[in-house]
Amino acid sequence: MQSVPCRPQRSDFVVVANRLPVVGEPTESGEPSWRRSPGGLVTALEPVLRRAQGVWIGWAGECDRRTAPFSHDGMRVHPVSLSARELASYYEGFSNATVWPLFHDTIVPPTLDRGWWQSYVQVNTRFAEAAALAAAPGATVWVHDYQLLLVPAMLRTLRPDVTIGFFLHIPFPPEELFMQLPWWTEIIDGMLGADLVGFQLPRDAENFRRTAAIRGSAIDPPGADAIGRIHVGGRVAWTGAFPVAVDAAGLTTLATSAAVRGRARRIRAELGQPDTVILSVDRLDYTKGIPERLAALDALYKQGRLIPGRHATVQIVTPSRERIPQYRELRRRIEIEVGHINGAYGALGRPAVHYLHRSVGREELAAFLVATDLMLVTPLRDGMNLVAKEYAACHPDADGALILSEFAGAAAELHGAYLVNPYDTDRLASTVDAVLNDPVAQRSRRMDTMHRQVRRHDVHAWARSYLGVLHRARAGRTVLGVSTRGAALPHAPAGA
Ligand SMILES: Nc1ncnc2c1ncn2[C@@H]1O[C@H](COP(=O)(O)OP(=O)(O)O)[C@@H](O)[C@H]1O
Ligand SMILES: O=P(O)(O)OC[C@H]1O[C@H](O[C@H]2O[C@H](CO)[C@@H](O)[C@H](O)[C@H]2O)[C@H](O)[C@@H](O)[C@@H]1O
Numbered sequence: 001m002q003s004v005p006c007r008p009q010r011s012d013f014v015v016v017a018n019r020l021p022v023v024g025e026p027t028e029s030g031e032p033s034w035r036r037s038p039g040g041l042v043t044a045l046e047p048v049l050r051r052a053q054g055v056w057i058g059w060a061g062e063c064d065r066r067t068a069p070f071s072h073d074g075m076r077v078h079p080v081s082l083s084a085r086e087l088a089s090y091y092e093g094f095s096n097a098t099v100w101p102l103f104h105d106t107i108v109p110p111t112l113d114r115g116w117w118q119s120y121v122q123v124n125t126r127f128a129e130a131a132a133l134a135a136a137p138g139a140t141v142w143v144h145d146y147q148l149l150l151v152p153a154m155l156r157t158l159r160p161d162v163t164i165g166f167f168l169h170i171p172f173p174p175e176e177l178f179m180q181l182p183w184w185t186e187i188i189d190g191m192l193g194a195d196l197v198g199f200q201l202p203r204d205a206e207n208f209r210r211t212a213a214i215r216g217s218a219i220d221p222p223g224a225d226a227i228g229r230i231h232v233g234g235r236v237a238w239t240g241a242f243p244v245a246v247d248a249a250g251l252t253t254l255a256t257s258a259a260v261r262g263r264a265r266r267i268r269a270e271l272g273q274p275d276t277v278i279l280s281v282d283r284l285d286y287t288k289g290i291p292e293r294l295a296a297l298d299a300l301y302k303q304g305r306l307i308p309g310r311h312a313t314v315q316i317v318t319p320s321r322e323r324i325p326q327y328r329e330l331r332r333r334i335e336i337e338v339g340h341i342n343g344a345y346g347a348l349g350r351p352a353v354h355y356l357h358r359s360v361g362r363e364e365l366a367a368f369l370v371a372t373d374l375m376l377v378t379p380l381r382d383g384m385n386l387v388a389k390e391y392a393a394c395h396p397d398a399d400g401a402l403i404l405s406e407f408a409g410a411a412a413e414l415h416g417a418y419l420v421n422p423y424d425t426d427r428l429a430s431t432v433d434a435v436l437n438d439p440v441a442q443r444s445r446r447m448d449t450m451h452r453q454v455r456r457h458d459v460h461a462w463a464r465s466y467l468g469v470l471h472r473a474r475a476g477r478t479v480l481g482v483s484t485r486g487a488a489l490p491h492a493p494a495g496a
Contacts, residue, residue, distance in 0.1 A: 012138075021036065044244045129158065139163070146170055151190070192232045218231040247460075272309060284318060289405060298341050308346050314353075315354070370395075376432070386410075403418045
């Protein structure tokens with residue numbers, strides 16, 4: 001992938017997210033080499049930004065280094081720098097050891113630290129300033145996720161002429177959890193700076209509206225258009241659910257290419273031509289339910305319901321947030337458990353669980369998804385989970401089956417999945433057994449339903465639907481007579 005410096009130009013469409021689509025890694029020459037960033041946010045936004053030809057503002061994954069705006073593989077990116085101290089306090093601290101666990105059902109206890117909060121405010125200010133500089137008059141600025149909850153209000157103060165969208169990729173918790181945060185009022189005010197506050201699911205939007213009501217805002221509950229309206233200081237912020245999606249057509253094309261089909265066959269051969277390939281692919285995160293899943297596999301191998309050689313189980317994990325103690329501990333736990341399962345039930349050349357701790361390329365991942373008969377996606381809590389949708393997109397022939405946690409956002413749409421409670425490892429194990437014994441025609445019907453769903457509601461439909469409502473919200477703002485400093489009404493970016 002090619003990176004070339006580019007002039008900092010103002011743009012009509014600006015995406016602001018903690019991460020850029022690429023991470024810079026130091027090299028001996030001093031110039032970073034770039035690789036794709038981990039996670040579903042980047043998977044979703046990259047095709048949208050490419051089509052809209054906007055600018056992406058975010059952190060380049062390096063510390064204490066100022067990188068000038070550049071164009072990467074045809075995408076214009078404006079890096080925001082973080083110091084090593086901010087990495088620890090804003091990213092690993094407040095974002096990922098306070099907000100992330102709190103918003104994911106406190107699966108691990110969140111840490112409260114005032115110094116982290118101050119750093120979070122400082123870094124959010126920097127992102128808001130970068131967005132204010134990059135946005136052309138009357139531009140649309142789309143701010144993303146829990147690392148930047150304060151940016152919408154900060155940006156509104158700096159640039160009242162721009163249209164501001166905010167989208168939260170993770171769950172929004174019920175008020176009794178959210179209000180444990182000593183800074184919850186600042187956060188609500190920050191989010192309410194947007195013209196439209198978007199969530200993955202209606203229940204997230206509902207939780208948010210209830211909290212805004214406690215904060216003192218008057219609320220118009222969703223009407224026929226499923227959009228709620230929150231009155232804040234003479235203006236109205238709209239709220240609604242917009243479940244994020246994948247570039248399904250692109251994935252289907254990739255999955256049906258000769259190269260990927262061939263690689264999928266070779267993967268099965270490398271696994272020893274088993275009858276059944278079972279796969280999981282996750283970022284290494286405690287929200288993904290990996291130890292619970294391994295416990296179910298342990299039981300299945302122990303009871304002889306899975307047999308190494310006949311059944312090949314593959315677990316691929318992307319390294320994630322590796323300096324945070326809970327993530328390090330989780331990796332240790334997973335690797336001990338994989339070692340235990342293989343030691344107890346594997347044979348020479350036939351491990352029970354094939355374990356890869358690395359990121360793999362887009363084609364290789366598609367080949368794994370194609371090669372898989374049964375996909376296990378069993379997070380304890382997940383805003384959406386794009387892996388589940390990617391699996392469905394890669395099976396246009398309706399082969400394969402998906403076991404999906406009822407606590408993944410994707411469960412609301414993927415009606416063909418076999419739903420499970422990931423905490424109930426006995427039931428998870430018996431569901432694996434049941435699915436493998438289900439008639440092929442039934443599995444195929446389920447897969448077909450899911451494939452059609454992800455093709456119909458793809459990432460471009462997601463962006464169109466969000467940006468369409470955002471522009472209606474903005475038009476409403478003008479009608480209400482709130483000053484827009486003479487800016488023209490923005491239009492949804494071309495093709496988005
Ligand atoms: N080991 C891996 N190698 C390459 N891509 C991966 C790997 N694990 C996950 N991914 C990709 O990262 C994204 C994960 O998104 P998602 O399931 O929404 O969860 P999250 O954003 O929490 O990690 C998907 O696009 C998936 O294909
Ligand atoms: O940036 P990182 O700290 O390395 O983490 C990766 C991303 O993880 C989270 O992804 C979420 O977004 C997905 C797409 O909407 C969704 O499917 C998933 O359920 C979420 O967990 C996080 O929200 C992103 O900000 C991170 O970049």
